[in-house]
Amino acid sequence: MSQGTSVSYMKELHSDSALSTMIELHSGVRITYMLQAVAELGIADQLAAGPLPVDELAQKTDSDADALYRVLRALAGKGIFTEVSRRVFALTALSEVLRSDHPNSLRDAFHMHGQKFMHDAYAQIGHTVRTGQPAFEHVNGTSLFEYVAQRPELQELFGKSMGKANRQIQLAAVESYDLTGVRTLVAVGGAQGHVLADLLTRYPGMRGVYVDGPRMALVAEQVLRAAGVLDSVDMVSGDYLESVPPGGDVYLVSHVLHQLGDDDTVKVLTNIREAMADGGRVMIVNAVIPEGDVPHPTKILDSTMLVLGRSRDRTEAEFAEVLRKAGLRLVETTGRALPSSVVVAEPS
Template sequence: MNDKHDTGRNTMSDNAPLVSTTDQEVLPQLGSAREVSPHTRMYELLYSSLVSRLLITAAELGIADHLVDGERDVEDLAQRTESHGPSLYRALRALASVGVFTEVRPRVFGLTPLAETLRSDSEGSMRDLARYVGLPERQAAFAALTHSVRTGKPSFDHVHGTDWWSYFQAHPELAALFNGAMGNMAKMVNGATLDAVDLSDVRHLVDVGGGRGYLVSKLLERYPEMTAVVYDLPRVVPEAEQVLREAGVADRARAEGGNFLEWVPEGGDLYVLSWTIHDWNDDDTVRILSNIRRSMTDDSRLIIIDEVPPAGDAPHFGKFEDIVMLSLLRGHIRTREEFLPLFEKAGLRLREVRSTSAPTSVIVVVPA
């Protein structure tokens, strides 16, 4: 899996979706605790994007960080965050009503499990992710979603006059925030994926588009007999090497630079593509899969970590992630059935699709 910790177009990341899981695309069930009329529910849905905006504001101000040592009066928080006290109270009161922060006494707030995820130092912190979700450039693309629905083309390009990857390459300060956000997501999905599969028989793994190498680091910690290659764009290699060193696994892993649209390292008995395929259109996806197939032996396996939404009305985050792809990129979230012809064209065959505790599934693919 990859952490998308690079802004190059074919960088993948340690299980990190290109976009976030705390976005206005996912609507909170504000009316779920009571019976409401369709009109009331629609009213709540139309205004639910305010929850996302409030979360972004709390993350930008670092509210959760100031509550690590215990509850605080809103005026104290306002002073610490250089905010307007009465306005901050109104924001925190609204967030507390959906379980983010709690008003333990009048105008005094504390952390909740949801609020803990916005701490900078918490395990699996999502603060950078929340700040990334709030990027004005990203939000402007969603505001122009009607363009994408009418034309089938990314509204990001329409609004900004360039594509997503080119824009980030030209704005390194935004790329840094993006990288941090995808690191947040990587940790959550890595754990869920590791718990869903047994890789004790794998001797050499190639993480295709492996970003900074967080997934490989976790895998090598869990499987002491395994060796691995983190394969991504050349400019990502130094960062991956540092992560591998800090994890104490550099003696069993190396970072290698290249372009997976052109070739993929040979020698793996397991290849991994994590939360990346959905960034690409069908033609490029077949190209990537074909390059992997050429490097596989007949006994190799490929694991794809991605969202696989069910058919019909069943809820699934991937159905909203797909709207993010529509707005920002040219790929899309694929169902099981949509994967099958792509595998066939690349000389591969689906073995199974396994759910995890995260929004992702583990797709096991073998040579045809």
């Protein structure tokens, strides 16, 4: 206990105090960069066959053995990797996810978000808070997508990191909603086609309609063909801000509306309402932010989008309002605990 104060700093640092909690949070950014480094080096891939001494790991990854040891030791203290004997490391359940071949691999995501142009934007979130404008554009002089489009060396990494993470989140959400009996599903903004391919595989009697721009349609056609479902899909190249095809029992809008402001969101939903039969449904796959202090991954993701672009996520009440303006009513929300939920709406 220090002289002149009743605070015991020893006690504070050895308990679940506010001080120790904030110190833990402060270390988060450093842990992120450590994960980015080991992801880029492919450490988890090297350990896939079993434990290895750090000297051998350093040789295989062209890195400094002492520095690599100190980083792996720090991560092992967080349950990411484990030091099975002195200076010998192995994978844990957490570091397995850093393997390139893991079905839920986050290796590319850590690698991407550790790039200088990304972390420089995150570091300037104060600019976004003060102005409401994306820090990414302030730091890099252009939007995220334009920045990547101008740099071919980044496009593969960006596509793999963003595509895989989004695909995993979307597929988890659609598992929470039963589409048994649906004859025709229209994927509005079908992107690379992975979600539509998964649904058509899961529901063999269903027919799909894919709607997106011509560039994405070319990619989606390959994905749907590889999944063996292309013959069950009508490919429609078009702008869903202008119109959508009629005749769908369900209109799937997956990770589209968070890219749009309220006016364009209402426009897309109105186009769907005009195209759908009275018995049709809209199935929105998107983050749904809970009200109040409830911890939820969407709150961090929404703040991330605030920095990187002009996207936003919505609460259930905010979804209900844009749906109402489009002549629809919210009837159900499933998968609330997931990073993305399913918001189901019908004609009002």
